[in-house]
Amino acid sequence: MQVIFGINPLLEDLKSQTGRVSKIIVAQGRKGEAFQKVLNLAKQKGIHIEFRERSYLDRKAGQGSHQGIVGFCEPFVYASVDDIIANRHPDFKCNLILILDGITDPQNLGTLIRTAHCCGANGVIIPENRSASVTGTVIKASAGAANHTSIARVVNLSNTIDYLKEQGFWIYGTDPASGKDFGSFDYDGHIGLVMGSEGTGMRSLIRKKCDFLLSISTIGKIDSLNVSVAAGIILYEILRTFGKV
Numbered sequence: 211m212q213v214i215f216g217i218n219p220l221l222e223d224l225k226s227q228t229g230r231v232s233k234i235i236v237a238q239g240r241k242g243e244a245f246q247k248v249l250n251l252a253k254q255k256g257i258h259i260e261f262r263e264r265s266y267l268d269r270k271a272g273q274g275s276h277q278g279i280v281g282f283c284e285p286f287v288y289a290s291v292d293d294i295i296a297n298r299h300p301d302f303k304c305n306l307i308l309i310l311d312g313i314t315d316p317q318n319l320g321t322l323i324r325t326a327h328c329c330g331a332n333g334v335i336i337p338e339n340r341s342a343s344v345t346g347t348v349i350k351a352s353a354g355a356a357n358h359t360s361i362a363r364v365v366n367l368s369n370t371i372d373y374l375k376e377q378g379f380w381i382y383g384t385d386p387a388s389g390k391d392f393g394s395f396d397y398d399g400h401i402g403l404v405m406g407s408e409g410t411g412m413r414s415l416i417r418k419k420c421d422f423l424l425s426i427s428t429i430g431k432i433d434s435l436n437v438s439v440a441a442g443i444i445l446y447e448i449l450r451t452f453g454k455v
Contacts, residue, residue, distance in 0.1 A: 212285045213346045215267070215276035217244050222354025223281065224251040229357070230283035231257060237264040240278035248279060271346070286344040289360040291370055294333035295377060297360045302452055305379065305400040306331045308445070311367060311416050312407035313437065316342045320351020321438035322405065323359050327352075329445035330452075333360030337367040371419045374402050383412055383420030384444070386434055392424040392444050397451045405441050408434070 214220055214231060221244075223229045234252050238261050252259055267276050289297075298305050308326040313319050319342045326334050342348060343363065349356045364370045371381055382395070383404040404420060406412035417423070426440055435443070 211282045213270050214281040214283060214349050215271040215279065215346055216350040217248055217277050217279060219346075219349045219352070219354040219357070220279060220281045221248050221251070222357045223283070223349075224248065224255060224257075226357045229255070230286075231281040232284075233258045233260070233282040235259075235267060235270070235280045235282070236261050237267050237276075237278035238262065245277075245279065275350075286349075286356070286361075288344070288363045289333060291335065291362050291364065291373065294335065294360045294362050295374075297332045299330040299332070302330060304398075304452070306445075306448060306452075307333060307335060307374070307379070307402045308441065309335045309367070309371065309381075309402050309404045310341065311337065311404055311412050312340045312410065313405070314340065314342050314407065316345060316347040317351045318342075318408070318436070318438050319344075320348040320353075320356065322441055323348070323361065324352040324355040325438060325442045325445060327355040327359045329442075329449045331359075331445065333362065335362045335364060335367070335370060338363055338365055368415050368419060371402065371404075371416065374400075375419075375421075380422065381420045382422045382424055382444075383417055384425065384440060385411065385417065385423040386425045389423035389425035392426055392447055395422065395424065397448045401448060403441070403444060403448070405437055408437050 223231050267280050270280050308331050323334055344356055379400040379402045381402045426443055
């Protein structure tokens with residue numbers, strides 16, 4: 211069983227049509243309006259609720275901040291790449307997919323999923339290796355957005371990019387050293403945006419697969435942005451060119 215913890219992730223799972231939570235454990239004495247909203251919705255759905263000592267929740271959530279509530283569900287079900295392609299936002303004329311290469315930090319993965327969802331992306335693609343998977347920590351970091359976002363986990367990211375190109379996608383990769391300014395593109399057509407790891411960026415093979423390389427200019431003493439912040443800036447620019455902001 212997978213553990214989901216925190217008020218917002220549980221609330222979003224309960225609101226989702228594909229909600230997975232089947233049991234909820236609550237810390238004794240826990241109160242609050244947002245907390246009660248989760249319990250009320252769980253009762254409406256007939257989900258089993260138990261009250262336990264906070265130490266029990268501490269053990270189940272590990273290092274995560276559970277906010278006095280933990281849910282148990284079946285493991286996260288990944289989508290296929292074709293599912294994601296078919297999941298275009300109804301307000302967009304083109305597809306937008308976020309592709310992540312080597313994002314191993316669960317907090318970054320969760321934030322990236324949240325950003326992709328908020329910017330109307332079809333979904334997110336991650337590799338099976340050299341990547342964090344969708345865990346309770348990732349779901350919490352996404353503020354529950356992982357419950358509303360199609361996420362594919364693929365064996366070979368390079369082959370997946372080739373497949374997206376066959377489907378008419380242009381692949382944009384981020385390269386702080388040699389990419390053109392992200393604001394200089396018109397972002398026309400179906401888009402696959404690749405974000406690499408903070409430490410090493412995209413792998414060389416993935417970099418070679420990109421049709422365009424882009425960068426974000428900075429003026430501080432630190433020459434790079436957090437990957438989730440960089441993705442947010444670029445995705446918002448794409449959203450703007452799609453005419454939605």
